[in-house]
Amino acid sequence: MALRERLRRLVQKPGSVDLAPFRALVEDAGTRESRVRELPDGELTAAASVLREEEDLAELCALGREAARRTLGERPFDVQLVGTLALLSGHVAEMATGEGKTLAGALAAAGHALRGRRVHVMSVNDYLARRDAEWMEPLYAMLGVSVGWVGQSSTPAERRAAYAADVTYAPVSEVGFDLLRDRLATGAADLVLPEPSVALVDEADSVLVDEAMVPLVLAGAADLDAADPQYADLVRRLRPGLHYATDDEARNVQLTSAGSREVERVLGLDLYAPENLGALTAVNVALHAEVLLHRDVDYIVRDGAVKLISESRGRVALLQRWPDGLQAAVEAKEALAASPSGEILDSITVQELIGRYRVRCGMTGTAMAVAGQLTEFYALRIAVVPPNRPCVRDDRPDRLYATAADKEVAIVEEIAAAHAAGRPVLVGTGDVAESERLARRLARAGLDRVVLNAKNDAEEAAIIAEAGAHGAITVSTQMAGRGTDIRLGGSPSAPPGTAPAETGGTDHDRVAQAGGLLVIGTGRYHSSRLDDQLRGRAGRQGDPGGSVFFTSLQDDLVTRYAPDEADPEGRPRGSAGDEGLVTDKGAHWVVGHAQRVAEGVDLELHRNTWRYNHLIGLQRRELLAERDAVLNGGAADRAMASGAAERHAELTKTAGAEAVADAARQIVLFQLDRCWAEHLAYLADLREGIHLRSLGRGLDPLIEFNREAVPAGKRLLGDARKRSVASFEALTASEDGIDLDSAGLKRPSATWTYLVHDNPFGSLDERALRGLINVFKGRRR
Numbered sequence: 001m002a003l004r005e006r007l008r009r010l011v012q013k014p015g016s017v018d019l020a021p022f023r024a025l026v027e028d029a030g031t032r033e034s035r036v037r038e039l040p041d042g043e044l045t046a047a048a049s050v051l052r053e054e055e056d057l058a059e060l061c062a063l064g065r066e067a068a069r070r071t072l073g074e075r076p077f078d079v080q081l082v083g084t085l086a087l088l089s090g091h092v093a094e095m096a097t098g099e100g101k102t103l104a105g106a107l108a109a110a111g112h113a114l115r116g117r118r119v120h121v122m123s124v125n126d127y128l129a130r131r132d133a134e135w136m137e138p139l140y141a142m143l144g145v146s147v148g149w150v151g152q153s154s155t156p157a158e159r160r161a162a163y164a165a166d167v168t169y170a171p172v173s174e175v176g177f178d179l180l181r182d183r184l185a186t187g188a189a190d191l192v193l194p195e196p197s198v199a200l201v202d203e204a205d206s207v208l209v210d211e212a213m214v215p216l217v218l219a220g221a222a223d224l225d226a227a228d229p230q231y232a233d234l235v236r237r238l239r240p241g242l243h244y245a246t247d248d249e250a251r252n253v254q255l256t257s258a259g260s261r262e263v264e265r266v267l268g269l270d271l272y273a274p275e276n277l278g279a280l281t282a283v284n285v286a287l288h289a290e291v292l293l294h295r296d297v298d299y300i301v302r303d304g305a306v307k308l309i310s311e312s313r314g315r316v317a318l319l320q321r322w323p324d325g326l327q328a329a330v331e332a333k334e335a336l337a338a339s340p341s342g343e344i345l346d347s348i349t350v351q352e353l354i355g356r357y358r359v360r361c362g363m364t365g366t367a368m369a370v371a372g373q374l375t376e377f378y379a380l381r382i383a384v385v386p387p388n389r390p391c392v393r394d395d396r397p398d399r400l401y402a403t404a405a406d407k408e409v410a411i412v413e414e415i416a417a418a419h420a421a422g423r424p425v426l427v428g429t430g431d432v433a434e435s436e437r438l439a440r441r442l443a444r445a446g447l448d449r450v451v452l453n454a455k456n457d458a459e460e461a462a463i464i465a466e467a468g469a470h471g472a473i474t475v476s477t478q479m480a481g482r483g484t485d486i487r488l489g490g491s492p493s494a495p496p497g498t499a500p501a502e503t504g505g506t507d508h509d510r511v512a513q514a515g516g517l518l519v520i521g522t523g524r525y526h527s528s529r530l531d532d533q534l535r536g537r538a539g540r541q542g543d544p545g546g547s548v549f550f551t552s553l554q555d556d557l558v559t560r561y562a563p564d565e566a567d568p569e570g571r572p573r574g575s576a577g578d579e580g581l582v583t584d585k586g587a588h589w590v591v592g593h594a595q596r597v598a599e600g601v602d603l604e605l606h607r608n609t610w611r612y613n614h615l616i617g618l619q620r621r622e623l624l625a626e627r628d629a630v631l632n633g634g635a636a637d638r639a640m641a642s643g644a645a646e647r648h649a650e651l652t653k654t655a656g657a658e659a660v661a662d663a664a665r666q667i668v669l670f671q672l673d674r675c676w677a678e679h680l681a682y683l684a685d686l687r688e689g690i691h692l693r694s695l696g697r698g699l700d701p702l703i704e705f706n707r708e709a710v711p712a713g714k715r716l717l718g719d720a721r722k723r724s725v726a727s728f729e730a731l732t733a734s735e736d737g738i739d740l741d742s743a744g745l746k747r748p749s750a751t752w753t754y755l756v757h758d759n760p761f762g763s764l765d766e767r768a769l770r771g772l773i774n775v776f777k778g779r780r781r
């Protein structure tokens with residue numbers, strides 16, 4: 001055993017799971033193949049149902065393989081079954097692009113379901129959730145497992161039905177929103193999401209690491225106060241440089257000491273005293289609105305209202321508002337009437353959401369690079385599944401240029417050369433603006449190209465599937481067309497699942513001979529994993545293919561994360577050739593160094609956000625336990641009977657015990673939800689203010705935050721109870737029943753959900769961290 005373990009360590013990546021037991025099971029499954037092939041369909045289904053009673057993983061693999069062969073025309077490769085077994089053991093399966101994760105995942109989901117667990121297969125978008133569920137449906141049916149899917153536009157009834165299936169495919173955000181809405185349900189019959197059991201996460205690294213801290217928010221219309229115009233007036237009179245300073249990227253602004261003194265003079269208060277938290281936050285938000293948000297760049301004013309322009313999409317974003325009171329501050333700046341404002345009713349991060357599942361597993365092409373984080377945050381380990389056929393992709397070293405201009409010229413030349421040879425090219429850019437710039441250059445060079453930018457998932461998937469066609473040039477952001485297979489020679493005419501997969505064909509061979517798909521990155525991303533994801537688009541299933549990244553010392557990554565090494569003058573560093581190509585090894589190191597710094601910052605942000613959310617999560621859990629006792633039991637009625645005994649007796653006499661119990665439940669739920677929404681708003685303000693206060697005084701912001709947030713949380717349930725008793729006392733009743741309006745229960749007239757992706761200043765933590773970096777810099781100087 002010890003020897004085997006030592007050997008394993010020699011051949012497998014450190015920190016990864018031992019695949020030997022899985023391989024043994026797959027071998028066993030192989031011996032059963034001929035027997036299983038003889039089974040008529042009905043008997044195969046019956047054999048699968050036996051697995052509900054007794055666990056037999058080799059049998060599951062054998063039956064699953066046969067079911068896939070019959071229903072999808074695809075016989076899972078051994079390595080796919082290894083992936084399936086890893087997922088069944090609660091690991092993350094690292095499988096390269098095009099290795100068939102959808103099928104491996106479906107077999108694992110079916111295996112979990114046959115063990116009696118309810119499985120949520122979490123996708124990154126609606127399109128993939130639906131596509132995969134529909135594609136795999138016949139396979140599930142043959143194994144006797146029911147499947148459903150949820151998308152953004154699914155109705156509550158459709159959602160309930162989909163979640164009632166053994167296996168449900170849904171975008172992770174939709175599951176989160178359903179959970180948030182359920183948490184505000186006022187009747188048990190309104191709930192849609194059953195207790196979670198297994199989360200099988202597709203694109204596990206993106207979801208569990210990159211997006212882990214993105215809050216999913218449920219908001220409701222609320223009559224909150226408009227921003228006080230005095231703050232807009234006040235900050236307008238402040239002088240840049242003297243009273244406030246912006247950072248290099250103009251993404252953060254802070255009062256200087258002179259600025260603080262000026263604000264304190266005008267307002268006549270100590271800005272950093274705890275009781276003036278509200279004023280400090282208001283000044284800070286007004287300053288952001290005044291200095292960092294520019295009319296006609298970040299927003300436009302149309303029909304007397306502020307409309308956001310989404311930077312990434314370059315168009316007016318509908319139904320989006322800025323968080324943290326910014327919307328109101330911008331309205332005050334523009335002297336507009338305040339629009340009806342929203343209030344956050346509840347929110348959850350992806351990490352908390354996934355943390356609720358008893359079993360977690362996932363699949364992705366790039367997991368090992370975040371092995372540490374998957375273990376730290378989710379106790380997950382990684383099974384590195386080898387490819388079915390060895391990868392022969394030619395990954396060339398980066399081409400580094402002194403200036404961005406030289407780089408862009410070189411990229412166009414490289415594309416033109418590959419295109420002339422008939423080789424398809426997929427170009428991955430950093431953002432939409434860059435895609436469009438490159439597209440214009442290509443057009444000027446007379447090159448036909450398709451540009452994708454993550455606006456419509458379904459359409460993009462169809463287009464990117466053609467990126468492997470002879471001579472095709474496709475320009476795409478990192479996000480576009482995720483989860484889509486790029487076949488050499490273009491896609492087969494039928495979409496996946498509708499006909500047996502067909503590989504080969506003359507065009508496939510022609511493109512393969514030309515060298516296969518060439519992937520070009522127009523710059524390194526802020527994490528090497530994203531680079532690898534882009535590279536992975538080429539060379540699928542042993543196809544020929546290649547990749548190369550073009551970088552420059554003026555790239556955003558370098559100027560942001562290794563500013564001392566960047567060269568704003570664009571002078572060639574080391575031995576730069578005629579066209580600005582840099583060959584100096586030290587200069588190449590700079591780009592990798594900047595990327596490592598960026599990865600470190602991301603990790604610190606993740607940890608930091610997690611620390612804050614941890615306490616909020618504990619408080620929420622306590623509140624939800626109380627809410628549950630009210631929703632599904634008689635806790636509210638008992639509380640009112642003891643807290644407002646006289647009124648309780650009177651009302652019971654007039655309206656009957658059942659009506660009183662119902663009214664008590666509605667009141668207590670309402671007050672619990674109100675107190676929670678107010679608590680969240682308080683915590684958000686507190687956090688904003690604490691950072692500023694602590695930075696000024698050299699305190700640890702997290703400790704300061706907890707010092708105030710803990711007692712506030714302790715008061716929560718008591719406050720809700722007191723308010724409930726007061727509402728209950730105010731109830732009036734007649735023979736027609738109890739008039740709930742008399743208790744002043746006004747729930748939001750509408751609710752909506754959103755992801756906090758579009759905060760123009762980055763998340764609160766990002767701002768805080770940047771603030772810290774600035775403070776350190778200031779001290780060093």
Ligand SMILES: Nc1ncnc2c1ncn2[C@@H]1O[C@H](COP(=O)(O)OP(=O)(O)OP(=O)(O)O)[C@@H](O)[C@H]1O
Nearest residue numbers: 074075076077097098099100101102483484485501
């Ligand atoms: N065992 C198999 N035999 C033949 N074709 C297969 C098999 N498994 C999967 N495929 C095909 O391989 C292609 C890639 O599958 P899939 O999209 O699931 O890959 P993936 O690993 O999810 O890749 P990506 O990283 O792009 O999401 C699909 O067209 C699928 O039909």
